[in-house]
Amino acid sequence: MDILYFLLIMLGAIVVYSVVNWLIQKRIVKTLTEEEFREGYRKAQLIDVREPNEYEAGHILGARNIPLSQLKTRLQELRPDKPVYLYCQSGMRSGRAAQLLNRKGYKNLSHLQGGFKKWSGKVKKK
Template sequence: MDTLYFFLIILGAIIVYSVINWLYQRKIVKTLTEEQFREDYRKAQLIDVREPNEFEAGHILGARNIPLSQMKVRLKELRPDKPVYLYCQSGMRSGRAAQFLYRKGYKDLSHLQGGFKKWSGKVKTK
């Protein structure tokens, strides 16, 4: 019985953490549909936060690859005074990248709803 209570407490903590994280992310980053993303992404810094092998397999035309795993060391490549449009494969990594950038002082952050797998626009492959 004690094991069941322990499991339920852990499960509850995970759910509470996930909800808080989701609410925080909604506050700091705008989630844009593909149409909204297309309207302004050429005026912003378009960043693909996927790993280099994913980027080379296909990416949105005009995007720069700054993987989430390298974001901390490559932060100087981004200007805090310009909007930053982020995307990844599904939207999870771009949300985490937005949280990191927000803590570093970037305020105009947007990411693509559904990520690259939902993108139907122009794509470049290597």
């Protein structure tokens, strides 16, 4: 019975953590539809936060690859005074990247709803 209570508490903690994380992301990053993303990404810093092998397999034309795993060490490549448009494969990593950037003082943050897998625009492959 003790194991059951422990598992229920752990499950509850995971659910609470997920909900709080989702609410924080909703507050700090704008989730844009593909159409909204297209309207503004040319005037912003377009960042693909996927890993290099994913980026090379195909990315949005004009995007720079700064993987989430390297973002902390490559912050100097981004200007805090310009909008930052982020995307990843599905939208999860770009949300985490937005949280990191927000903590570092970046305020105008947007990410692509559904991520790259929902993108139907121009793509560049290496």
